Amino acid sequence: xxxxxxxxxxxxxxxxxxxxxxxxxxxxxxxxxxxxxxxxxxxxxxxxxxxxxxxxxxxxxxxxxxxxxxxxxxxxxxxxxxxxxxxxxxxxxxxxxxxxxxxxxxxxxxxxxxx
Numbered sequence: 001x002x003x004x005x006x007x008x009x010x011x012x013x014x015x016x017x018x019x020x021x022x023x024x025x026x027x028x029x030x031x032x033x034x035x036x037x038x039x040x041x042x043x044x045x046x047x048x049x050x051x052x053x054x055x056x057x058x059x060x061x062x063x064x065x066x067x068x069x070x071x072x073x074x075x076x077x078x079x080x081x082x083x084x085x086x087x088x089x090x091x092x093x094x095x096x097x098x099x100x101x102x103x104x105x106x107x108x109x110x111x112x113x114x115x
Contacts, residue, residue, distance in 0.1 A: 003061050003062065004061070004062075004063070004097070005040060005059055005060065005061055005098060006059070006060060006063050006066075006095055006096060006097045006098070007057065007058065007059050007060075007095070007096040007097075007098070008056070008057075008058045008060065008066070008093060008094070008095055008096075009055060009056070009057055009058075009093070009094050009096065010055065010056040010058070010091050010092065010093045011053070011054070011055045011056075011091065011092045012053075012054050012083070012087050012089075012091040012092070013050075013052055013053055013054075013087060013088040013089060014052040014053075014054060014086055014087060014088070015052070015086060015087065015088055016052060018086045019051065019052065021082070021086060022054070022082070022086050025078065025079050025082040025083075025086070026044070026079060028075070028078075028079075029075060029076055029079045030042060030044075032073075032075045033058075033070075036070060036073075037061075038060050038061040038062040038065050038066065038070070039058075039059075039060060039061075040059035040060060040061060041058070041059045042056060042057065042058040042059070043056075043057045044056055044057075045057065063095070
């Protein structure tokens with residue numbers, strides 16, 4: 001395993017009126033992803049100005065594993081099929097690799113991860 005974290009940012013535009021169906025199809029994927037060995041975290045965002053504009057921010061530990069295995073896991077199949085119907089256009093996916101990280105935890109402690 002290549003333990004260098006990276007981020008996947010996926011943006012997509014939902015068709016009007018399908019938000020509940022989208023979130024219902026995403027929920028089991030997120031619940032299953034949580035147990036993947038190279039998974040770190042994910043955050044689902046929506047645009048302040050357009051609730052149909054969604055961004056998924058995912059952190060993983062192994063880029064090669066993600067490309068070769070994670071995006072093709074069978075538990076994602078129904079979700080991919082639903083996206084074809086629920087989205088106005090195909091999702092946009094970008095990969096980012098960290099240069100620096102700064103964190104504030106609930107206990108008030110901060111952490112920086114220089115690269």
